[in-house]
Amino acid sequence: MKEATVPAKREDTVPDTREEQRTLSPPVDIFENEDGLVVVADLPGVEKDALDVRVENNVLTIKASTKSALAVDPQYREYQLLSFFRQFQLSDAVDQERIKAELKHGVLVLSLPKREQAKPRQIAVDVS
Numbered sequence: 001m002k003e004a005t006v007p008a009k010r011e012d013t014v015p016d017t018r019e020e021q022r023t024l025s026p027p028v029d030i031f032e033n034e035d036g037l038v039v040v041a042d043l044p045g046v047e048k049d050a051l052d053v054r055v056e057n058n059v060l061t062i063k064a065s066t067k068s069a070l071a072v073d074p075q076y077r078e079y080q081l082l083s084f085f086r087q088f089q090l091s092d093a094v095d096q097e098r099i100k101a102e103l104k105h106g107v108l109v110l111s112l113p114k115r116e117q118a119k120p121r122q123i124a125v126d127v128s
Contacts, residue, residue: 036114037111041110043062044066050067051063063086064084094113095113
């Protein structure tokens with residue numbers, strides 16, 4: 001009798017859409033000030049060398065991995081530290097060349113300044 005539920009050969013034409021690893025979406029707060037936007041992301045347990053912040057095609061990507069402080073692998077584990085992943089679509093008003101990032105005690109602060117032409121300015125009025 002032939003097993004009908006398991007395919008004998010996997011078709012390579014169908015793309016695999018499953019993630020390689022599970023990730024968490026870090027909580028963020030976004031503030032706007034006169035200079036631009038400030039993004040504050042909580043990344044507990046993340047070290048600087050495990051953090052990747054990049055802008056590509058107007059998309060800001062935050063990737064971060066965590067590691068356990070234990071020196072040995074536990075015999076039994078009820079939870080696992082997961083990596084973080086979050087993306088934001090940026091507008092043309094953000095000056096992508098001047099974005100700055102600071103990580104302190106697991107809190108990432110990103111400064112996204114506005115382009116000069118996007119900043120509001122006062123227009124002088126002449127009276128004649």
